[in-house]
Amino acid sequence: MRTKLSEIKWHLMLTAIALILIIPIIFAISNSFKTLSDAYSNILNIIPSNPTLNNYLQVFSQLPFWRITLNTFLISAAVTVFKTVTSFLAAYAFVYFVFKGKNIIYFILISTIFIPFTVTMIPNYLTISSLGLSDSLLGVILPQLSDAIGIFLLRQSMRSIPRSLVEAVYLENVSHIRIMKDIILPLARPAVISTGIIFFINSWNEYVWPVLILKSQDHYTLSLALQTYVSQESGTEFTVVMAVSVMAMLPPLILYFIFQKYIIDTFTLSGLKG
């Protein structure tokens, strides 16, 4: 009986934490459909008293919103494709090849996870400027062609594929391209998909690097567009800010709801050493 009671207490506590984490999202969605006066006078109501799409329409009139969404998508898609391909190839080499310095190279690449971005930002900014790529999508994409965490995650998943299987096929003189395509890719698919989704979501949410590179509104990503609303903090556009927030978080949330299990399993893997 005593244990039961303490179990309930813990469940209450966990539920409270869950609520604290979820409420900001509900708050944003609910207020994005309120009129401004409704939002100010009934801020605690979850259901808008006279729901409106006006805030969303206003966003489109204030910003080149389609363009900004397209920019965000193009950057995220390009970064995802590049990172996934380069990480996959490197992970394959680290698992199935024998060559000099392999472990040292792997160690050096993985250590970069712990290098703070401030160490590379000035030189990278100068490089991108000297290539004439500042204020361009390409300038945002270029420094993100590979990813240490991606290499780590894909290497982990490839290591769980039985080696004997790959070696047997290899001795049959099957080319590496075919081994990758016909054996590794199908078997590592969950990890490849979720690593790709993680890349996409992270790139979609990225702020630090785009804020340095992108200057004109036509080249903005959603994070930068959203940030321009801070200065209106004291102003009247609160419900519009919520509408932009909802639109910025919607794609990652949808991806998360579809691929929840994959994503959580892969992230769990990232904490287990190999």
Place this chain on the structure above:
Amino acid sequence: MLITKKQERNKRNGLLGYLLILPSFLAFAVFMFWPLLRTIYLSFFEWNMIKPYKKFVGFANYVEMFQNPQTYKIMGNTMVYILILLVLNFIAPYVLSFVLSIIIKKGHNIYKRIFFLPSVISLVVGSMLYLWILNPVSGPIAVIAKMLGQTLPVWSKSEGLVLVVLSLITSWKVFGYNFIVTLAGVSGVSKEAVEAARLDNVPMWRIFMDIVFPMSSATGIYVFIITIVQGLQYVFTPIKVITQGGPNFASSNMIYNSYQEAFTYFRTGSSSAFSIVTMVLFTILLVLEFKFVEKGVYYEN
């Protein structure tokens, strides 16, 4: 016959191995290793990114950095950020993982899924949401406080409090990831040892400290370090969006300060020196981790 064939293939194998790594290696060389060297180089010069000449100043940027009282304020802030982030994103997930896997044993998946939800949302969005949720005049928390006869402080302008709020916003995003990783580590701890201790009526906190914590320490150390290294970089976003390091540098940390030196004041030298010192501190952490690992922390996998 088969063996020579294998040996012959292995020789080519080596070259192809390098070739497969090459794309990643090039990307890292151009945008990680080369910049790292350049930042070290820049830390010995006075420059503003525009002037054609860089003026060599030796260690002056480092000396100035350690003579500037503001540096110590920023390092102090950084320590406060680290402490709050560790409590919320290292200790709390550890305790909750223990509770979930040893005491109540139910609901892993549902809690995991909900806790992880904010981790996929950008911190710019998070900052904007909390800016309004915690708005001291018209936000929902302020309204509730008013009903109780209280008023909220203007947290974004209050030294001390601003660090707490920005850490909370960051934790909103970081907590879920740390939780699922810690839970995986704690779930890997041998159930027999725990059950035996429970039958002997060992108090729960002793089971946690003496059995679960040591036996999941590999994951624990990873989460500890990632909380500091990633956490301090994540805090950058709310700082930049909400306070720009203010009021009077009260919310700046080492990461934000490097950024501000470089892109607000255009002092590449002192920015670079600050970045290098930050990196050295992170490296010391990592070396400590490997030391611990060598001493034989318990690997659950």
